[in-house]
Amino acid sequence: MDPSRIREKIGRFRILVIGRANAGKTTILQRVCNTRDNPEIYNSAGQMIDPAVLKASKERGEHNIENEMVFQSNPGFVFHDSRGFEAGGASEFEMVKAFIASRSKETKITNQLHAIWYCIPMDEASRSFTAGENKFFSQCDTGSIPVIILFTKFDALYDVAFAKLRKEGKSWKDAKKLAAEHAEQSFANGPQLKFFKEVRWPPKCNVCLPNMDKDDADCGILMERTAGTLDNEVLQQLFVSTQQSNLEICMKYAVERTLPKDLDSAETTASKGYERTIGILGAWFPHILVR
Helix, strand or coil, rough: HHHHHHHHCCCCEEEEEECCCCCCCHHHHHHHHHCCCCEEEEEECCCCCCCCHHHHHHHCCCCCCEEEEECCCCCCEEEEECCCCCCCCHHHHHHHHHHHHHHHHHCCCHHHCCCEEEEECCCCHHCCCCCHHHHHHCCCCCCCCCCEEEEEEEHHHHHHHHHHHHHHHHHHHHHHHHHHHHHHHHCCCHHHHHCCCCCCCCCEEEEECCCCCCCCCCHHHHHHHHHCCCCCCCHHHHHHCCCCCCHHHHHHHHHHHHHHHHHHHHHHHHHHHHHHHHHHHHHCCCCCCCC
């Protein structure tokens, strides 16, 4: 199906973002949407909420997971924010659990939850898993909704690896050069990933995201991993054509999923057949191609 028609039929790609306080969630979303601006917030009726009202609600400890965050740089994504439940708070956990269950039962695909990004920061103060994370992956049935773990602030592990390499006798230059690779290897064999093999509702995959606060930060791998977890081809097409962070993935899916089928069709050999093919391929790049 033409991705532009999919967008008309389904609407926006909907993601629930879960994470501890200071997990870097907003920074990640800004990177995904190619902006430094804050999102606009809408209630369930589609009405924009005054930032002053939001601030007052936050100060009172109130939070509505149904509110939608939309960045004007890429309104094709709609995000729902869950406050972290690192202390294992029952009320916040039940709110998230109920939200996931409710959205899973939606008959309209436009109202369904399409993916969950669970952010876990790797800075020194918060490397251990919390009671809330244990509870979520042990008790929250996410059904067919794919969960992707985002290990944010992963560059904090580079500093740990650097210090270890220096202690082992490596020069400053060599330790700096090897730190990232050493950190990634240690992490792959560490307790964080082993934890997810033992839980009842494991995530579909994980991605390590370092230096998201830098101007040259790249979240393309997040786009690639998320697309790979989507079993529904229609949603996969919607996600790939909506994201603007990874041009390569647009090219990959456009060629692999569209071109072979189109070239085999009788319409392709007819008059203007190749113009049709170019049009279909171009629909995977709506943020680049001019109408």
